[in-house]
Amino acid sequence: VAVWGTGVDVIYPKENKRLAEEILLKGGAIVSEFPLGTFPAPQNFPVRNRIISGMSVGVLVVEAGEYSGTRVTARCALEQGRDIYAVPGNVTNKNAWGPNTLIKQGARLTATWEDIWEDLPSDVRAQLTAGDESSPGGTASLFPENTANGEGRLAGMGEQERQVLSALAMDSAVQLDELIEKLEGSMVPAEIFAALFELELAGLVRQLPGKNYVRVMV
Template sequence: MKINELNNEELKIWLSLARTIGPLKFSSVLKACGSLDEVLKYLDGLANNKKVYGIEDAQKEINDAKRIGAKIIPACSPDYPNILRNILGYPPVITALGNVSLLNREIIAIIGGRNSSVNGKNFASKLALNLSEAGFVVVSGLARGIDTAANGVIYKNHPTIAVTASGIDVVYPRENFDLYKKITEDGGLIITELPFATKPKPQYFPQRNRIISGLSLGVTVVEASKSSGSLITANFALDQGREVFAVSGFPLDSRCSGSNYLIKNGAKLIESADDIIESIRFSLPPRQKSLFDVEHSQKNIKQEELQQAKSVIVSHINSVSIDIDELILASGLSTGLALMALLELELESKIERSPGNKISLIF
């Protein structure tokens, strides 16, 4: 993928492909087509067999974004954050409203439960302020509770990024409308990968969570239960090679059961922003599992070797979801070969991915 700006016609083709096939297949199809002209032919071929998000749909979305001052950023744009571009299943496009330059700053995520305590929200606010004063940008999900407290650092004159599980023009929850406006008007940024006017649905929240962790050098969990989506974000962070931090809580408080669980399983316990800053500043750069790593390694993988790897993977899975890291370990395959085989199986619709970096066999 060459990093360059697209003109309007090219952006419409890119956007049409992204909306038609989704993030998991996007990079492979784009690479196979070789050019946007070939992508257009590919989309024309699909039109007979499935619903295609057409060029007119793409132009309408571009116009709608411009109308409210938002910008549609394809993954090949210089404005697209490098750290996000290098995750598996990166969003082919993001729509941004506000200060786009924040995307290439050092970013730390603060997330947690919606049903949070006053102490939890106060601590999240303090973390966000201290991290911002140290030069980081705080990202969260604009949800009620801990997310609201973290994104609320904008009220203390520090920029923040909010990633939403809805279209750029849809504020959820509605109680955060004022916070949404403050972020977009006072130097912060709202981003989403979803089309204009999209209403939030349950399946969109795990998708959003991978972006929160994908943007970040580290993810901090404050007051999350074991059923919280924050644990999904933490799993994404681990898969993406990010640091995971957690704040411990009272053992009998169910709101802290997930945070405590993360600490017991290797997350770094933190008591202040200094703990996060020290770990981020003085640790080695995180190793990211990148789709580009997989594509590069493909050059050294023979077709017979790849077919054999696919057979090995299929023999280790069934209709019950399994963690990808566990599968790779059980298969005995190298990480690069296993990821390439998984990608091909997914493109062949033989496996499907579920939240928490898990896959299962399609019968």
């Protein structure tokens, strides 16, 4: 489900047209409380964010400046009684202000996807892991069918995920602090945490005890 900050007939930014078409083709929905023809305006998006948080079980904040829209979403989630998760970042990075502040206020410090998974209600976990009769393959998946194999998952990675994956090895684990040091200058810790999160979900990286990470053969 995508929640627009415009009318449902106005795609913003225009580069999202293909994504919007894909959402609809796969049986998803595009929703908006704004009338048809409503063009993007700065005040629309913070208003829209309360719907996003309200539809969610919880909200994960990876980066957020002091006055960012993500902070608005987190505040709405708190007011709605949703769980808040935050990826810690370097205190010198202005975009780490949001998650670091939320952690100080009681948000769950999140380093891996397991930190969120173990908090999910049992019925939600069951939906994500059990068979889904409505899907062609009969199995629920967090990933599209065309990324089910190793090649597809590798092809669908972003640049940051590729950087993190290239810094890991299959035959020896890399400790988190060592990984951060290795990628210093090209990525901030929050970006590394987010990339590891995506790579673990995709089954390309496995976390070992002691915050050690190893690349998975695909």
